[in-house]
Amino acid sequence: MFDFRExxxxxxxxxxxxxxxxxxxxxxYSFANNVAWRRLSDSVISRYKNxxxxxxxxxxxxxxxxxxxxxxxxxxxxxxxxxxxxxxxxFILTSVTTKNLELLKEKIGDSIVDVKSNPDFYDYIYNAxxxxxxxxKKYHSKRNHISNFKKLPWEYKELSVDLFxxxxxxxxxxxxxxxxxxxxxxxxxxxxxxxxxxNYEYFNLVGGVLFQNDRIVGVTIGEKLNSNTxxxxxxxxxxxxxxxxxTLCNEFAKANAIDLKYINxxxxxxxxxxxxxxxxxxxxxxxxxxxxxxxxxxxxY
Numbered sequence: 001m002f003d004f005r006e007x008x009x010x011x012x013x014x015x016x017x018x019x020x021x022x023x024x025x026x027x028x029y030s031f032a033n034n035v036a037w038r039r040l041s042d043s044v045i046s047r048y049k050n051x052x053x054x055x056x057x058x059x060x061x062x063x064x065x066x067x068x069x070x071x072x073x074x075x076x077x078x079x080x081x082x083x084x085x086x087x088x089x090x091f092i093l094t095s096v097t098t099k100n101l102e103l104l105k106e107k108i109g110d111s112i113v114d115v116k117s118n119p120d121f122y123d124y125i126y127n128a129x130x131x132x133x134x135x136x137k138k139y140h141s142k143r144n145h146i147s148n149f150k151k152l153p154w155e156y157k158e159l160s161v162d163l164f165x166x167x168x169x170x171x172x173x174x175x176x177x178x179x180x181x182x183x184x185x186x187x188x189x190x191x192x193x194x195x196x197x198x199n200y201e202y203f204n205l206v207g208g209v210l211f212q213n214d215r216i217v218g219v220t221i222g223e224k225l226n227s228n229t230x231x232x233x234x235x236x237x238x239x240x241x242x243x244x245x246x247t248l249c250n251e252f253a254k255a256n257a258i259d260l261k262y263i264n265x266x267x268x269x270x271x272x273x274x275x276x277x278x279x280x281x282x283x284x285x286x287x288x289x290x291x292x293x294x295x296x297x298x299x300x301y
Contacts, residue, residue: 002054002083004044007035009202011045018052018069022228026287027123027266028054029068030094030225031230033233036192041184051076061090063291066100075106077294085296096290102290114293120270123287124278128230128257131249131281138282143245149243152212156251159200159207159221165178167209168197170216171236193234196221210237210248217241218248228261235265247282 007015010203015031028032034043034054055062056115062084067076077093084091098106104112126204132175134142175190203223210218218237227230231251236268237244259261268275 002046002048002053004046004053007038007043007045008273009035009199015045015046015052016281017049018050020226021050021070022068023070024093024097025226025262025264026097026122027124027231027264027288028065029226029235030223030231030233032196032199032205032223033231035145035199035203036195036233037188039186039191048076048079049166056136057087057264059089059176061092062087064093066093066097067096077104077108078135079296090163091294093294094289096292098288098290101290101292112292112296113295116291116293117288118291119286119288121267121289122284123267123289124265124283125229125287126263126265126281127283127284128253128263130258130284131253131263132248132257142250142281144241145246146250147243149212149241149247153214154247154253155211156247157211158255159209159219161200163209164197164200166216167219168194170219171234172264174236174238196233205233207234208248208252208255210244210251212241212244217244220248220250222256224256224260225264229250229264230260230262232266244299245277261292 010033015034019029020029022029034045036045043056046053046055048067050071051067052063053067057063064080067073081091102113117141130139134146157163159177171193172190175186196203200221201205205221205223207219207221209216219234220232220236221234222230222232228255235245235248237248239245253263265281268278
């Protein structure tokens, strides 16, 4: 019924086609992200008719990311619930936006056992114009930091293949300096970053490199996520260089989001420093995501 397997680079054409049909703005709806972060929870993929499925599981539960694509979502949920029951595990649907949650409650509310939400995994969504122009009092400190950064010789370059080695060296050195660099999440992050670099052109990524006094002080990588949103996958800068982070963010936005409405800077993962940083850029909203636990498959949809 469901033939799950590890994602492969050759899957890109059909996955991109189904992602485009939904046009979701959550950062998990990116082929590049799915490949790069597959080791985090040993995710596997499958296709069910015209739906793209991403799943993980543990000893008690099977998790399914809310599918991208088109078709009868209620039929899919029913069939997947039967699949989970055949494994003797619970079915939990994740990455359910508030809009899709209301649809599920309306159509199959009696089959929902529980709904949980975790703000640590809400995406931070910004107006592209805000991060491009940094207008108003709320961005006063950002403009000041950028102005101080630009008092020294600086340059922003589009990321290109000839800069890869230097950028990888920069990111690796920053990684090795971190405390806890050998814990699982840090190792997985480094694998993800290497995957982005190794498949940069194939993934259709965009990126930028920030220099000050002829040395790299920041690197960023992202992509056009859907019809109106740019997503930032990587943003690494030297924290001891005043203004490096806001300059990198601003220059990347100016280079890649002029014709887009939103910029998705992904989640904060409950990391206080990351949360403070993301909030300091004043998101226009956070994309809420819920996890839905369903009754066993004998429920009628």
